[in-house]
Amino acid sequence: MSYIDAGYAIAFGVLAAYAALLWRRRQRLERSASRPQGHSAP
């Protein structure tokens, strides 16, 4: 793997992973926030 390939792979890989993480956090919190109060999971 060349330095160029490594640079592009790391940059876009890390950004894609962070974007996916943000998206999953948002989805999970949207579900928690829409749950009626007092019925939260134990």
Add this chain to the structure above:
Amino acid sequence: MSSSGESAVAPWSPVATWVVRGLGIAAAVALAATVWLGLWVTPPDQVQHNLVRLVYVHPPIAWVALYLAFGVAAVSSALWLWPRTRSRFWDRLAASAVEVGTVFTALTLVTGSIWGRPTWGLWWTWDARLTSTALLLVLLLGYLAVRRVPADPDSRARRCAVVALVAAVDVPIVHFSVDWWHTLHQGATVLNANLSPTIHGSMAWTLLLGFVAFTLLFAWMLAIRYRVEVLSEHVQDTELDVALHERWAEGTDPVPAEPGGALV
């Protein structure tokens, strides 16, 4: 804190949903075009040869880290500290910009290091630009650490705003480091003193597209991260409300009678 009758945080409006979705799609398309032009269309450079292709990624990432993310964080923090404009919105926006900016700052150092190894023969050197950028990453991590210290929302926001403004002093040092100290890192290609880019033709257009693409990506990430901040505050408040009500209910339960005796 949410009242016991409140059940959910308001969802995004249809307009906000479409704006965020549009930003995400535009960022994906622009990033794909940058990769295509950067890797397959633009010619090699006379001096750097194919290594110039890393220039379509590294400066745009640094642009987001140093100027956009830190700019948003510093201005939002100042607006939170200013009593007339104080609002939770600015605190949440600053925290969101710092987290996204931390990822971009780390990538600035990594992509710069990958470019530096074949160009300078070094993964790392204590050059003024590199050192001041590494210091910025440490300051951003410090902000995130201060954010996790338990405190009431206003105290936490005040501490974080002060940390962000102290850290903001490092940004002009990073920017002008290549002019103040003539160490290894070359001068600015686009944002130089004369504002006359030293890159031309398809290479310049690809670099410009890279700046636009990463700016769109930053805007999309900032919007999502801001939403995460709002939702997590709401969930924490709700959980605290539930816990307080449970404790209150425990305290008002009738005390059971002892066997064969009177109520104590």
